[in-house]
Amino acid sequence: MQETVVTRRPTLEELHLSGGKKTRLRRLLYQAGPANGTLLFLPYDHGIEHGPVDFLSNPESADPAYLFRLAIEGRFSGIVTHFAVAQRYYPEFAGKVPLIVKINGKTAIPPDDEAFSPLTGTVEDAVRLGADAIGYTLYTGSPSQDRDIPQLSEVRREAERLGMPLIVWSYPRGRAVEEKGGRESLYAVDYAARMALELGADVVKINLPKPHKESSKHPDQYAELEGERFEMTRRVVASAQRCLVLFSGGSYKDDESFIKDVEMGMRAGAVGLIAGRNMWQRPRAEALPVIEKVHALLDSFAAPES
Amino acid sequence: MQETVVTRRPTLEELHLSGGKKTRLRRLLYQAGPANGTLLFLPYDHGIEHGPVDFLSNPESADPAYLFRLAIEGRFSGIVTHFAVAQRYYPEFAGKVPLIVKINGKTAIPPDDEAFSPLTGTVEDAVRLGADAIGYTLYTGSPSQDRDIPQLSEVRREAERLGMPLIVWSYPRGRAVEEKGGRESLYAVDYAARMALELGADVVKINLPKPHKESSKHPDQYAELEGERFEMTRRVVASAQRCLVLFSGGSYKDDESFIKDVEMGMRAGAVGLIAGRNMWQRPRAEALPVIEKVHALLDSFAAPES
Amino acid sequence: MQETVVTRRPTLEELHLSGGKKTRLRRLLYQAGPANGTLLFLPYDHGIEHGPVDFLSNPESADPAYLFRLAIEGRFSGIVTHFAVAQRYYPEFAGKVPLIVKINGKTAIPPDDEAFSPLTGTVEDAVRLGADAIGYTLYTGSPSQDRDIPQLSEVRREAERLGMPLIVWSYPRGRAVEEKGGRESLYAVDYAARMALELGADVVKINLPKPHKESSKHPDQYAELEGERFEMTRRVVASAQRCLVLFSGGSYKDDESFIKDVEMGMRAGAVGLIAGRNMWQRPRAEALPVIEKVHALLDSFAAPES
Amino acid sequence: MQETVVTRRPTLEELHLSGGKKTRLRRLLYQAGPANGTLLFLPYDHGIEHGPVDFLSNPESADPAYLFRLAIEGRFSGIVTHFAVAQRYYPEFAGKVPLIVKINGKTAIPPDDEAFSPLTGTVEDAVRLGADAIGYTLYTGSPSQDRDIPQLSEVRREAERLGMPLIVWSYPRGRAVEEKGGRESLYAVDYAARMALELGADVVKINLPKPHKESSKHPDQYAELEGERFEMTRRVVASAQRCLVLFSGGSYKDDESFIKDVEMGMRAGAVGLIAGRNMWQRPRAEALPVIEKVHALLDSFAAPES
């Protein structure tokens, strides 16, 4: 059965990284979290991206300190926050869990038709806090790409100057994306994966592709490619080429389907996952067993350090 | 009865402030105004934000010198003005009452659909005048957030560089906010409180939340949370986490309901209030007794210096 | 008897200060320390200027935290340290005693023939830490004045830009000074006092003038002016004009002569003193009574707030 | 017997570090090398400071790759090189051993009378390579201090801006130092230790003090303090206060006296040592057993992570 195939991931050497990017990425891959060449990140940028509504189901999650403790206890490869939250809370946990600083963000209040995520920090801010990578949200396909692409390119240049790995959250968004099959379509996610490679991401976070929404503008070629989920997933990983791929944990769902999705992503060649709401939208006592299951799964995809 | 609960406020230590921010914030909390760990600010940015219409009911209030004298006499923790007013009037009162310089502002003349508040000064201007904090107005949810967020982030960085506490007036505004339940809804105020934390405010000023305007786009989860006023207030303070919360005095209303609101805010975990129009839209002789009542109330929420 | 005369000191108004300088200087004069219009500073730059040899007689004094506590307990107007000591220790005491950051310094190891004090920090560093003034050491008469004068002028400009009071330690130094009567001669100290005014000091620290060392190059006119100590002291204060004068406590001597010197300086028009070694080169229990005597004396020179 | 006393070292908390400095210093102290709160650095800046003459006794040591491998195999807390050597060799070892970039240096060819060490790199260079700290050589007491002190102060400021721990090699040097008792005298080393604290070092490297060279200019007070080696050592550590102290391994000597010196330094309150020539001026097979002895010794001085 085809699903037993495991796609080879790029090695650190193949990424042709500078000293600083390599040092930091090796730290994330081999000296923190699973420490086996896979990545497990805990994202916590929802206060900006979704607002406090995301914290309602588990009120403790409104407290950043709870999240930092969860990241340490759950042996995550890193925690992802915006600069100011890290500045106020990270000093207590400095060095106990790697920090990834998200440097752009926007609220969910205005519509997404022309989605664009403005800067909330700088690469230098992230270096000053001792972060090991920076995160940037790119809205592939948005009419605002004429501001987004140069903004990312400038961030990419700063990240090179300071040796910081660049993780791009590459999300299809905007009016035209919706018209051409939707943000979750294979066409859109595939394009988003490739954009990250083309614009300089060292790591890209994408969502699992799904069948497209009915539309006459959806590209024909992709219609035939849709179908088997694993093949779709493998395709988007392949489009990222020498860019390490992370899949999203998505919104909170049952644990079994979550773990199954993680496993499919890893077989498809992903290096790991970013899973937040599955982790902190329920009590800590419920979250920890799931985290352990993810660790066990990631162990089975360990890659030896080169 | 639940209302006797008083929510603990963050300590100065928990804010992880640099030397300069800590020095200045301690001065505001313990060496000026109530000097008991609470804050009572006199705002006077209305000449820009509302225009001279606000001064009609008490013509003396058009004179900034009157306001500076009122701030001193009423033992306020500080007076809040735009740069140029401070530059022209503060030298006479320098050091007699702390100064907070508001560094962005806009008139009330165009509609608020895409509200955005441009800079009227810099953090450095405020330092040069001897201010102890700067103020910034963020319009959470405005379509102009793509200009507002990076502008605030730049101000945040300058404030760090110069050790100036950053007070964010976080106001939900714009077309989408109104469509989703309105600027006073719990949903909107809660989001605004959180945005201040996420973007680096040391202190946030918000308004007391109210029931939402009827709208199909209002988030369902918030509908059930609305109701009891104290609980709503407590929720928005909680969303700000390690960011000190100030409530607005709002427009001039009867003294009893004003004092009652202040008390509810303080019990909910606020560190104090910003009250202008209640103070200077009536004769000085009427204002002073109310100010004294507020002082007495704040004394009952005193927090010992750490 | 002439000694009962007390020379009038310049008022804050007469200094024509910007808002920031005035705010901070008023704080030093009226809201900290004696808080009566006089100044009592505790200097602690000796680790650079003299080396740890100064700490031998009271080993506790090697610990900056001891000094900060002494400054608070002894109700000093401020403590004076170099930037890095303040950065490492002030956060614990932020706002509990004003901070003055000395921004240049040099070791005592090489000879003083061409004395020059290079920068150890910037005015901006001092602002970031929440300091209320900066200190600069000018070596009046040194052959290195061609580097010293422009360096001070640049610092003066930065201090203006940021509204920071500038305190100049004006010390006659160098080969030529020694040839013309020595660093303690009236001629030299008088020149040093005037240089501070001319180069933009808001406050100048000088030493009490003494008779000159025999030298054919000593200016004749000064020979006749030397003699009565009070008159000499009054002269150097007069040369500083609208620049507030601080006298040095000098090295550790008997308390009676120390207090007598302080009193003479104050009568001569000084605004206060900077006394370190008299304070921390002996056990705390011995120091506190002397500090109290100084407070009592300064109270007798109180000036009402304008 | 007095020598059983072990002086308490400052905790990370007491250093009041920013997030980035704390993250990186914690990594050096607890996640690399001995990983027990002590430090063991392998210095390799000799190619500039002494020239290839230092490599003659063990020709393999001319090869930086040999040194990087030795640092990894010997479980050092970090390896110290100039920028360009790290840039050319570190990519192969990136993340396998922490990197400290020395950012100034000079050859040993001209005389040391006015010793000054110019910049070979920048803090930003070091960040780009993924270094965890930067090193700076300060020549305390040199007539060139007027260039050295501001150069270090500028480096200190950059290190703060980028959250990089600053390690200062504080060496007494120059004509005046030799006249006042010599570079190894207690007076000189004590001054050097203090200068590092005063100028912003997070960690200082000094040499063990020795009796002074005969000189009439040697400060009297220090003559009586000289004598018992442990007491001398304790004194210089005490002068550094909240600056972590490293002692030098010095030039290659017999292992027994080397280990004894290390032990004395640790008892005196040092956090660890920088030992190069003892390590790489002999065959690897001879070096490793000594390194293991040092590890065993450092283990006995372990400090729990706060």
Place this chain on the structure above:
Amino acid sequence: MQETVVTRRPTLEELHLSGGKKTRLRRLLYQAGPANGTLLFLPYDHGIEHGPVDFLSNPESADPAYLFRLAIEGRFSGIVTHFAVAQRYYPEFAGKVPLIVKINGKTAIPPDDEAFSPLTGTVEDAVRLGADAIGYTLYTGSPSQDRDIPQLSEVRREAERLGMPLIVWSYPRGRAVEEKGGRESLYAVDYAARMALELGADVVKINLPKPHKESSKHPDQYAELEGERFEMTRRVVASAQRCLVLFSGGSYKDDESFIKDVEMGMRAGAVGLIAGRNMWQRPRAEALPVIEKVHALLDSFAAPES
């Protein structure tokens, strides 16, 4: 017989070069001149370094166009000139022979006691002209090292930013060098070779070492190493480690000894030579046969492209 040994040269991969440096260096090594992994440069910076005196023996050599033609005809890997000569003459020959721009230089008129070579151009100037590398002269051991080292470090940084290979002419010079055995001594040349590695040269040009001048300050260890010329040569190449070594052709001498020196250098591990005066201080017709002999010799040291 030992002389048959050929020392392995570092590969391009081992240099850990960025894309631009690698592209340009590969072009010099494999697509121009011998195009076999060796380098043969024609230097023409003598107009500054020695003055027109060097052109007297072959007046045509005063004409830069003659030199560019000779470089093309003789299939050199590149021609080395200062910026302005290249700007005025290279357009005619652009792309026909690679250009190396020397970016610092000085006349031979003042004595060399404190030798220092100021900038005549920038890395960007060189890029603008289409150069494939830049050249910098470092005077190892000069008392002016405090200006030379940071100047080179700044050039190194610019060369990285623009992806330009950096060739350092590393010459021992100055008073102290002469006192310690002279500029041609093994001690001095060895130090110079190492300095180039330590300061970031991709390629270093040194002279063949010779016995030292009698001096009591000459380091003892080197005395014994002197002797056999090949061993001395091998040693200095070894000190440069992963920095490619070029030897100088030196002043015009008989062809046989010149070729023999080249051969010895190549066997010792050099990548090629820079030979000017041997080439253009005689008529073209005489020069070309010698050039062909050098080509034949270099072919015997060809290294396959990795």
